[in-house]
Amino acid sequence: MISFDENALICDLAETYNIYDYRSLPLRTVATLAVGLRGNSRIMMKMRGAEISGDASFLLAMIIDRLSDLMVGLGIYSENSKTASAVDLFLGKMLNEEEPGKYEVFDTVEDFEEARKKILR
Numbered sequence: 001m002i003s004f005d006e007n008a009l010i011c012d013l014a015e016t017y018n019i020y021d022y023r024s025l026p027l028r029t030v031a032t033l034a035v036g037l038r039g040n041s042r043i044m045m046k047m048r049g050a051e052i053s054g055d056a057s058f059l060l061a062m063i064i065d066r067l068s069d070l071m072v073g074l075g076i077y078s079e080n081s082k083t084a085s086a087v088d089l090f091l092g093k094m095l096n097e098e099e100p101g102k103y104e105v106f107d108t109v110e111d112f113e114e115a116r117k118k119i120l121r
Contacts, residue, residue, distance in 0.1 A: 001034050001043050008042035009034060016041065061086035 001009050013019040013030075016037060022030050037044055064086040071077045106112040 001047070005043055005046050008046055012037050012041040012043050058087070061089070 010020075010022065013022050013033060017033055019025065019033070034043070039045075068077070068086075104115065106115065
């Protein structure tokens with residue numbers, strides 16, 4: 001991480017752990033603390049190649065939804081051309097999401113096999 005972007009690592013260590021001189025600590029300690037940084041820390045995001053954090057992505061998805069609603073309201077898009085909500089896609093929801101409780105859940109293999117036999121009869 002140090003060779004990847006030392007300045008980002010210094011900022012993250014200072015922000016998270018209040019460590020301003022990481023070189024005064026043992027290397028193993030610095031490595032342990034660096035690995036423990038949040039996924040949205042500067043160094044972690046830079047190493048993943050991410051440009052914006054997940055929070056900003058969610059905000060952008062909300063803006064896209066509102067802009068889409070506005071364009072439909074102004075008549076630029078027709079109501080039929082409205083696509084899936086960007087927020088729903090961001091959260092992993094599908095357009096044709098199944099209703100809750102539609103699937104049967106089994107606690108044991110025996111319960112499943114018994115229900116399967118009833119269906120096959």
